[in-house]
Amino acid sequence: MKSKTYLATILSLVVIFLFTNSCSSFGLNETMTFRQSYFQYNFKIDSIPKELFGETISYTISYYFCPDTKEEKCYIPVYRDTQVAARPIKSSSDEIYFGQKRPEKWTHLSITVGGIEKVYGKYTIGHNPFWIMNHKSFETRSSLYYNFHFRSQENLIPNRKQEEIAKKFAPILVYHKDKKYLPSNIEKYSSFFTKKEYPLPEKDLRRKSIGQTTWNYVDFPDFIPVENPTHLYYHVRYATTTVSGTSKEALPGFRDNGNYWYDRGGDIVISYYIWYDWNEGPTKFGNVHQGDLESYALLISPYGEPKRILLTGHDHILLDTDFRNINSLKNHPILYVAKGNMGADGGNPTSAYGGYTVKLNAGNFLFNYISDPWDVFPSFDPKESILIVPDEISDKDLTSVKIGPGIQNIKTQNESSPEETVGSPTIYVDARRMVKQRINKLVMWEEPGWVNQKAFQDPDGHHNVDKSVASFFQFQGRLGKHPRTVLKIAELKQFGASPENAPFKTNIEQHFTFERPQYERSHTDREGNYGPKFYGDDSTPQK
Numbered sequence: 326m327k328s329k330t331y332l333a334t335i336l337s338l339v340v341i342f343l344f345t346n347s348c349s350s351f352g353l354n355e356t357m358t359f360r361q362s363y364f365q366y367n368f369k370i371d372s373i374p375k376e377l378f379g380e381t382i383s384y385t386i387s388y389y390f391c392p393d394t395k396e397e398k399c400y401i402p403v404y405r406d407t408q409v410a411a412r413p414i415k416s417s418s419d420e421i422y423f424g425q426k427r428p429e430k431w432t433h434l435s436i437t438v439g440g441i442e443k444v445y446g447k448y449t450i451g452h453n454p455f456w457i458m459n460h461k462s463f464e465t466r467s468s469l470y471y472n473f474h475f476r477s478q479e480n481l482i483p484n485r486k487q488e489e490i491a492k493k494f495a496p497i498l499v500y501h502k503d504k505k506y507l508p509s510n511i512e513k514y515s516s517f518f519t520k521k522e523y524p525l526p527e528k529d530l531r532r533k534s535i536g537q538t539t540w541n542y543v544d545f546p547d548f549i550p551v552e553n554p555t556h557l558y559y560h561v562r563y564a565t566t567t568v569s570g571t572s573k574e575a576l577p578g579f580r581d582n583g584n585y586w587y588d589r590g591g592d593i594v595i596s597y598y599i600w601y602d603w604n605e606g607p608t609k610f611g612n613v614h615q616g617d618l619e620s621y622a623l624l625i626s627p628y629g630e631p632k633r634i635l636l637t638g639h640d641h642i643l644l645d646t647d648f649r650n651i652n653s654l655k656n657h658p659i660l661y662v663a664k665g666n667m668g669a670d671g672g673n674p675t676s677a678y679g680g681y682t683v684k685l686n687a688g689n690f691l692f693n694y695i696s697d698p699w700d701v702f703p704s705f706d707p708k709e710s711i712l713i714v715p716d717e718i719s720d721k722d723l724t725s726v727k728i729g730p731g732i733q734n735i736k737t738q739n740e741s742s743p744e745e746t747v748g749s750p751t752i753y754v755d756a757r758r759m760v761k762q763r764i765n766k767l768v769m770w771e772e773p774g775w776v777n778q779k780a781f782q783d784p785d786g787h788h789n790v791d792k793s794v795a796s797f798f799q800f801q802g803r804l805g806k807h808p809r810t811v812l813k814i815a816e817l818k819q820f821g822a823s824p825e826n827a828p829f830k831t832n833i834e835q836h837f838t839f840e841r842p843q844y845e846r847s848h849t850d851r852e853g854n855y856g857p858k859f860y861g862d863d864s865t866p867q868k
Contacts, residue, residue, distance in 0.1 A: 364427040365468040368436065371418040372475040374448050374781075383409045383439040384421055387454070388431040394577045400533035404428045407439075432459050433576050438473060446583045446774025447781075448475045449569070453584060456574040478772055480562055481589055483784045487561040490595055491767050494623050494631065495557055495715040497654060498599075499661045499679060500761070501703045502711050505670040506617075507761070508599045510556035511797055511804070512768075514545045518796035523808040530578035541802025542823065545615060549602060554765035555713055558598040560828040561769075563587050564624060566594075583773070583801065592632070596622045598770070598827050605670035607663075607685050607698035612672055612821035616805030619673050620827065621660070623648070631866075634658060636855070638674030639685070641848040643855035650857045651677035652728055653866045657715060659726075663700035671700070676855055679728075680704035684852035693851065695817070705754055711761035723756040727867040730859040750859070770828050773799045800826050 368384055385407040391399035406425045435454035450473040480487075500507065522539045531537040565588035570580035599619045606612035624633040631648040652659045661679040664671040685698040703710040705728045714723075729751030775788040776798050790798060802808075805823025812819045847856030 363424045363467075365422070365424050367420065367422045367468070367470045368473065369418065369420045369471075370438070370450065370473040370475070373414055373417045373419065374444050374475060376444050376447075377414050377441060378416075379413050380440050380443060381410050381413050382419060382421075382441070383407055385435075385437040385439060385454075386425060387435045387437070388428050389433040389435070389576065390428075390430050391432045391576065397533060399576065400578065403431065410440075433457070433574075434459065435576070436471060444475075444774075446772070447478060447778070449478050449584050449586045450475050451586070452569045452572055452575065453581070454579075456572065456576055458574050476586055477782045478586060479775055479781060479783045479788075480587065480772055481782065481784060482561055482563070482593070484769060485785075487559070487769055488767065490561050490593065490625070490629065491557075491559040491597075491769070492715070492717060493629070493656050494595055494625070495657060495717070495764060495767065496597065496621075497657050497659045497715070497718065498713040499659065499703055499705060500711050500713070501664045501701075502709055504662070504664060504711070506601050506603045506605070506673070508555045508557075508713065509549075509553040509602055510766070511600045512556065512793040513550055513553070514543075515793040515796060517545055518543055518800060520800070520802065521808075526809060534576065534578040540808070541800070542806070542808035543800060543802065543804060544806040545804075547615075553602075555762060556600070556766045556768050557764050558600065558768045558770055558827070560596045560598075562594055562596075563589055564592040564594045591627060593625050593627065594622055595625065596620060596770075596828060599673075599675070601673050603670075604672050604821065605665065606819075606821065607665040607672050607700055608667045608669045608696040609665075610667075610696035610817055611687055611692070611698060611819040613818060614805055614807040614821040614823050616803075616823045617673050618804060618824040618827060619662075619675055621675055623658070631656060634677065636660070636675050636677060639672065639848075642846060643674065643848045644677055644857075645844075645846045646677075646857055647845075647861075649861040649863060649865050650859065651861070651865075652726075654718070654722060654726055655868065656866070657718065659705070659728075661702045661705075663702045666697065666699040666701060674700055676700075676702050678702065678855075678858040679710075681858065682853060683850050683855060686851040705756070707754065707756065707759050710759060712756060712759040713762055713764060714760055715764050720757045723760070725753045726756045727865075728752050728754055730861040731865050731867070732862060768794060771798050773801075797826075802826060 366384075366386065370382065385405060387402040388404040389399060389401075390403050393399070404426065408421060408423050410419070410421065434457040436457075437454040438450055441450070455471065498508065520541050521544060523542055525532055525538055525540050531540075567586055568580060568582060569584035597620060601617035601619070602615075604612065604614050604617035619638060621634065621636045623631055624635070625631050631653075634644070634646060634648050634651060635642060636644045648658075658677065661676045662671070663674050663676065679702050681702055683700045685700060687693045687696050687698050705726070731751045771788055771790045775783070776790045776795050778788050780786050780788055802825070803823045804826055807820045807823045810819065810822050847854050849856075
């Protein structure tokens with residue numbers, strides 16, 4: 326449900342609340358001038374959760390002079406003022422009215438609401454901070470009104486429906502037969518979730534945008550149990566999702582992964598997360614790290630029809646294409662997981678096509694020469710590859726698996742003939758003996774702030790989560806003992822960073838959250854790309 330927010334000139338106010346004022350300047354130029362000595366603000370906040378009754382709300386106004394958003398100074402406010410309410414919250418709505426100085430030169434204004442930490446991850450007031458870009462209307466305006474509205478961050482799609490959708494589209498995964506690290510589960514580490522901290526790299530934008538100097542990670546022990554079944558993690562939501570800080574008006578570099586909200590209705594996105602205990606990288610030289618959380622997403626219609634698929638890896642969107650341009654069996658997409666070269670087990674990137682390679686860029690000419698990293702995707706070949714399949718797929722379903730577009734006549738254009746008909750490259754494979762193991766369990770991702778909390782609007786009336794995954798869902802940080810990239814020349818090895826926890830990861834793997842699927846796209850690397858190897862039609866998906 327969209328919040329009812331708007332900017333307008335305030336009307337005369339009857340009641341003025343009493344507030345204590347604390348004011349400070351950060352990086353303030355001594356010669357900074359103010360267009361007018363008194364600028365009026367009125368902020369209203371409603372639908373306040375009862376958990377905040379008795380808390381004291383504060384409002385911080387920050388002005389930034391940031392004509393070039395790439396400049397480091399953009400993250401240093403030229404003026405900041407905080408207004409703290411004189412009395413705690415006693416009802417579901419509150420209002421503040423105050424005057425404040427305004428600098429003459431500014432490009433961004435932010436309004437940050439404080440004192441609401443108790444409901445962080447459970448309720449949102451929208452973008453916090455809320456960013457406003459300067460424009461001509463502010464030259465004559467003497468006041469600003471803004472209405473903050475709390476809403477629950479609960480997922481309003483019933484659990485039963487989420488599970489039904491997730492099972493319907495669970496993947497058929499294809500691996501080289503000698504792949505060392507197959508997908509497993511993270512529950513085996515449930516008793517080892519002890520949060521640790523590491524210093525953020527000096528170039529990390531969070532140091533500038535929010536002043537954060539450290540981040541979290543969890544160091545898992547090195548062990549692989551005898552029984553290590555494959556679990557598939559999923560998150561089903563309506564497609565229109567917003568994360569705080571991702572609006573066009575937001576100051577670049579800021580984002581708050583714990584503050585997000587859903588719109589209700591329309592298309593649905595299913596995000597899947599595949600856990601590997603280890604990432605060995607595309608070669609023995611590079612990107613070795615503990616833990617790997619690969620992911621992909623499907624966009625489906627409100628009626629359950631698949632529309633698009635989005636695959637990610639190596640911090641890129643590898644492929645975003647029509648579902649008809651890939652092979653699937655009874656709605657289950659057939660996905661291929663790469664090995665590396667030079668004997669490396671691979672970085673586990675996922676593709677919708679098999680039997681090809683992509684040469685990766687290791688960063689510079691020297692590293693490319695030394696390591697020559699590749700993604701080597703297996704073919705759908707009973708002699709060379711193995712499968713991990715959903716429980717719903719039977720041996721009978723695998724007797725004749727379609728690989729290729731399945732179109733009898735493919736029309737192409739060339740100079741000699743504008744419409745030349747060529748034969749279809751489609752083959753049919755008996756894959757019954759390729760099955761190595763099955764997806765043992767599907768695990769629904771619960772909203773972190775609501776784990777084992779009493780429901781407010783959730784249609785299931787609860788947020789009960791098994792204790793073996795509760796810590797997993799609530800943890801914010803990196804999952805593994807390698808929290809940052811380290812190059813060890815003496816060992817000729819680069820240890821990459823362990824993965825960020827889901828469902829809202831801090832890299833491009835936001836799927837359809839704010840990367841809207843509006844056009845075909847695929848990633849191209851040093852040599853080769855992950856784009857479509859064929860284009861299908863309605864007959865391509867195998868029913």
